[in-house]
Amino acid sequence: MAGAHVRSGTGLRFPAGGSLTSNPKYGNKQHEAQMAGKGFTVKKDWDNPREHAMPADARVPAAVCLGTVRVTPATVLAPMAGVTDTVFRRFIRHASLFTAAAGSDEAGPGESAIEADVTNTQSGCGLLMTEFTSADGLSRMRESKRKRYLTFYDDEHPIGAQLFGSNPETLADAARIVEDTGFNLVDLNLGCPAKRVVGCNGGSGLLRDLPRVGELFRAVRKAVTIPFTVKFRLGWNDNQIICVELARMAEAEGLNAVALHARTREQGYTGQARWEWIAQIKQTVRIPVIGNGDIRTPEDAAAMVAQTGCDAVMIGRAAPSNPWIFRQIAQYTATGRYELPTVQDRYRMIRAYFQMLLDEAAASQVLPRDARHGETAGKMKQFASWFTHGVPGGAKLRAAIYQMRTGAEVLAQVDAFFQAKLDGGETEPESEREETSAFPEDALVCD
Numbered sequence: 001m002a003g004a005h006v007r008s009g010t011g012l013r014f015p016a017g018g019s020l021t022s023n024p025k026y027g028n029k030q031h032e033a034q035m036a037g038k039g040f041t042v043k044k045d046w047d048n049p050r051e052h053a054m055p056a057d058a059r060v061p062a063a064v065c066l067g068t069v070r071v072t073p074a075t076v077l078a079p080m081a082g083v084t085d086t087v088f089r090r091f092i093r094h095a096s097l098f099t100a101a102a103g104s105d106e107a108g109p110g111e112s113a114i115e116a117d118v119t120n121t122q123s124g125c126g127l128l129m130t131e132f133t134s135a136d137g138l139s140r141m142r143e144s145k146r147k148r149y150l151t152f153y154d155d156e157h158p159i160g161a162q163l164f165g166s167n168p169e170t171l172a173d174a175a176r177i178v179e180d181t182g183f184n185l186v187d188l189n190l191g192c193p194a195k196r197v198v199g200c201n202g203g204s205g206l207l208r209d210l211p212r213v214g215e216l217f218r219a220v221r222k223a224v225t226i227p228f229t230v231k232f233r234l235g236w237n238d239n240q241i242i243c244v245e246l247a248r249m250a251e252a253e254g255l256n257a258v259a260l261h262a263r264t265r266e267q268g269y270t271g272q273a274r275w276e277w278i279a280q281i282k283q284t285v286r287i288p289v290i291g292n293g294d295i296r297t298p299e300d301a302a303a304m305v306a307q308t309g310c311d312a313v314m315i316g317r318a319a320p321s322n323p324w325i326f327r328q329i330a331q332y333t334a335t336g337r338y339e340l341p342t343v344q345d346r347y348r349m350i351r352a353y354f355q356m357l358l359d360e361a362a363a364s365q366v367l368p369r370d371a372r373h374g375e376t377a378g379k380m381k382q383f384a385s386w387f388t389h390g391v392p393g394g395a396k397l398r399a400a401i402y403q404m405r406t407g408a409e410v411l412a413q414v415d416a417f418f419q420a421k422l423d424g425g426e427t428e429p430e431s432e433r434e435e436t437s438a439f440p441e442d443a444l445v446c447d
């Protein structure tokens with residue numbers, strides 16, 4: 001483990017394996033679009049469940065090798081700016097803990113207990129990704145400032161760092177920094193639709209300039225020995241779908257895997273992800289293909305694998321609203337069923353995350369004290385919003401915490417909310433999600 005700022009061990013306590021209540025299926029519901037509160041927007045297509053015609057044996061693979069990095073199970077936490085910082089990544093990894101004890105008692109007739117090839121006792125999430133980081137910024141920054149962007153802990157391995165940029169030399173420099181810091185792989189972002197990124201020809205802007213993409217591939221490939229992957233969209237718009245060609249280039253230039261968010265840049269987050277393009281790429285290249293877009297449930301993950309043949313699945317928006325998703329996928333893979341959280345599980349989970357945020361703010365030297373506390377309160381609010389979408393009464397809580405100024409105030413609101421539920425005898429697992437899941441519009445800045 002390299003890098004002085006990489007610290008180990010968290011001593012975190014999470015709900016023990018098996019504490020979730022068994023339920024054969026996570027209920028899906030057709031939702032009406034509705035505003036859930038100021039600043040929130042409802043992603044209509046995201047909320048509409050996908051219909052699956054799924055073979056009974058559809059399963060997420062137990063492992064995939066991205067070059068020398070073995071990812072087991074074959075599930076990846078998507079890079080998400082403003083979300084997948086070190087605290088969130090560790091939170092997900094621990095929330096995903098899944099052991100043989102977690103479900104073996106509950107396997108029904110004809111169902112296997114947790115099987116050997118999926119007993120990932122570390123985590124149901126096989127690979128963590130950082131938020132995207134500017135290669136230009138990184139290569140110019142002082143060592144001390146880099147910590148802010150590249151901090152990770154020992155329990156985050158395997159972990160990949162994502163970069164964006166359009167200059168081959170700076171991207172190569174930044175990739176070297178990523179390698180020297182101890183990341184297991186480096187990923188190039190060719191999907192971010194944000195104007196300020198596209199304006200510098202970065203992110204999805206590069207989808208219109210394949211010769212430049214070739215230069216970037218070669219420069220980074222030459223600069224590092226760790227596995228190198230790329231994440232991209234279908235193309236700029238429907239008239240310029242270049243994802244298959246891009247995947248072919250990636251393979252020819254020695255990249256170790258490709259990840260496709262199956263939408264165009266112009267699509268943003270509208271419409272459904274077009275998984276058929278993941279299948280096209282899978283039929284074209286021999287390097288691993290990671291499928292991404294609209295996985296909300298274990299059934300979705302299994303269906304994506306069944307429909308596209310992809311080697312791994314990547315999950316973004318579902319993770320903050322349902323941090324158990326990776327564990328549920330692992331359990332579903334093993335037994336064909338998975339567990340749903342109870343109100344108590346949910347309460348424990350949000351408490352655990354908040355504690356991690358507070359611990360990190362106390363330990364971090366990167367920002368001044370006030371800024372750290374402000375950031376922590378902001379992250380608490382953000383997470384409480386995502387995490388309580390679909391929870392009965394969640395809209396009221398979100399409206400209340402929107403007004404809060406400090407982490408302690410947010411925590412007090414959350415405590416009161418869950419305590420009232422528990423006092424009222426709400427201990428059963430949630431059945432159907434009551435409200436739409438939503439992301440603040442301004443959070444959808446990038447991909």
Ligand SMILES: Cc1cc2nc3c(=O)[nH]c(=O)nc-3n(C[C@H](O)[C@H](O)[C@H](O)COP(=O)(O)O)c2cc1C
Binds near residue numbers: 295443
């Ligand atoms: C808040 C937010 C931030 C994101 N930031 C990034 C990013 O930094 N890099 C990237 O490649 N994709 C980013 N994405 C896109 C996701 O990685 C993913 O491709 C997209 O959300 C589709 O997957 P999903 O349907 O599982 O959410 C972001 C998405 C969201 C919602």
